[in-house]
Amino acid sequence: MNDARGNNTDDLKTFQLLSEVANEKPVSQRELASRLGIALGLVNSYLKNFVAKGYIRIKNYPHNRYAYLLTPNGMAEKTRLAYQHVHYFTNLYTVTRQDYLYLFRHLAGLGISSVAFCGVDEVAEIAWLSLQEAGMKLTAVMDDDCAGRAFMGQEVVSLSQGLLKANSQVIITSLKRSEQLRQKLLELGVNEDSIHHPCFSPSTGTDPIMEG
Numbered sequence: 001m002n003d004a005r006g007n008n009t010d011d012l013k014t015f016q017l018l019s020e021v022a023n024e025k026p027v028s029q030r031e032l033a034s035r036l037g038i039a040l041g042l043v044n045s046y047l048k049n050f051v052a053k054g055y056i057r058i059k060n061y062p063h064n065r066y067a068y069l070l071t072p073n074g075m076a077e078k079t080r081l082a083y084q085h086v087h088y089f090t091n092l093y094t095v096t097r098q099d100y101l102y103l104f105r106h107l108a109g110l111g112i113s114s115v116a117f118c119g120v121d122e123v124a125e126i127a128w129l130s131l132q133e134a135g136m137k138l139t140a141v142m143d144d145d146c147a148g149r150a151f152m153g154q155e156v157v158s159l160s161q162g163l164l165k166a167n168s169q170v171i172i173t174s175l176k177r178s179e180q181l182r183q184k185l186l187e188l189g190v191n192e193d194s195i196h197h198p199c200f201s202p203s204t205g206t207d208p209i210m211e212g
Contacts, residue, residue, distance in 0.1 A: 001098065001176060005152070005182065006192060011081055011084065011085070012081075012085060013036065013038065013042075013046065013081065014046065014077075014081060015078065015081035015085060016036055016122070017032065017036065017043070017046050017047075017050075018050070018055065018056075018070065018074060018077065018078040018081070019067055019078065020035060021056060021068035021069075021070065022069050022070055022075075022078065024068070024069050024070070025067060026061040026065040026066065026149050027065060027067075027068075028063075028064050028065050028066070029043045029047065029064075029066075030046055039047065047068065050068075050074065051171075052182070053073070053077075054071055054073045054074070055070065055071060055073055055074030055077055056068045056069060056070055056074050057069045057071060057103065066130055068081070092096075092186055095124060096123060096126045096127070096175075096198075097126050097129060098130075099132055099198035100127040100130035100131070100171075100198060101130040101134060102198065103130075103171070103196060103197075103198045104130055104131055104133075104134035104136055105134055107136070107169060108134060108135070108136060112136075112168075112169055113136060113137060114136060114137035114138070114139045114168045115136060115137075115138065115139065115167075115168050115169045115170070115171045115196075116138070116140040116141070116142060116162055116163075116168050116169070116171065117138060117140070117141045117142065117151075117169050117170075117171055117173045118141050118142045118143065118159065118162070118170050118172050118173060118174075118181050118185060119142075119143055119172055119173045119174025119177055119178070119181050120141065120143040120145075120151055120156055120173070120174070120177065121173075121174050121175070121177075122144040123173055123174055123175045124141075124151065124173035124174065125152075126153050127173040128151075128173075138152070138154065139153050139165070139168045140154070140157065140160065140162040140165045140168075141156045141162070142156070142157055142159045142161070142162030142163070143154075143156050143158075143159075143174075144158050144159055144184075147161075148189055157187060159181075159184055159185065160188060163185075163188060163189075163190065167174065169194050169195075170185060170190060170195050170196065171196050172185075172195065172196070172197035181194070181197055182197070
C-alpha cells in the first residue's frame with residue numbers, strides 16, 4: 001500500500017512539473033520548487049531524469065534561468081499522466097468520503113457529537129461533506145499554514161488557538177501532512193486518544209483502519 005502511494009506521489013510530481021515547464025517560459029529551479037512546494041534538490045533530480053528520458057530539452061538564459069522545452073515524448077507522458085490522475089483522484093474522492101463518514105459514524109456511536117478539523121486542503125473539504133452527512137458539529141478548523149483564511153464559513157485558526165477554542169476530538173484532515181500534524185498536536189499536549197485519522201488507501205475498497 002505504501003509503495004502504491006509513493007508511486008502515485010511520484011507520478012503526480014512528474015505531471016505537475018511537466019505542466020509547469022510546458023509553457024516554455026524562462027524559469028529558475030528555485031521558482032519551480034516554490035510553486036510545487038518541494039525541495040530545490042528534488043526539482044533538480046526530476047529535471048535531470050526528464051532529460052535522460054528525453055521528455056525535455058533545456059535552453060539557457062541569464063541569471064540561472066532556463067526554458068524547459070517539452071519534446072514529443074514529454075508531451076505524450078504528460079498526457080498519459082493527466083488521464084491517469086483523473087482516475088486516481090476520482091477514486092481518492094470516493095474512498096476518502098467513505099472513510100471519513102465511517103470515522104464520524106464510529107465517533108457518533110461513542111456519544112461524540114462535535115469535532116475539530118486539523119489541516120486544510122482538498123481532503124478537508126471532502127471530510128466536511130462526510131461530517132454534514134453524519135450530522136456532527138464542527139467546532140474549530142486549525143492549520144498554522146492557513147490561519148486567517150475561511151473554511152466552510154469558519155475562520156481557520158492556529159493549532160494553539162484552536163485547541164483553546166475547541167474542547168472536542170481532533171480529526172486530521174490532510175493526506176499530505178497527516179503525520180506532521182499528528183506530531184504537532186502531540187507536542188501541544190493533545191491526548192493521543194483524541195486524535196483521529198482514517199487510514200485509507202485509494203487502491204482498495206476495504207473498510208478503513210481507524211487511528212486514534
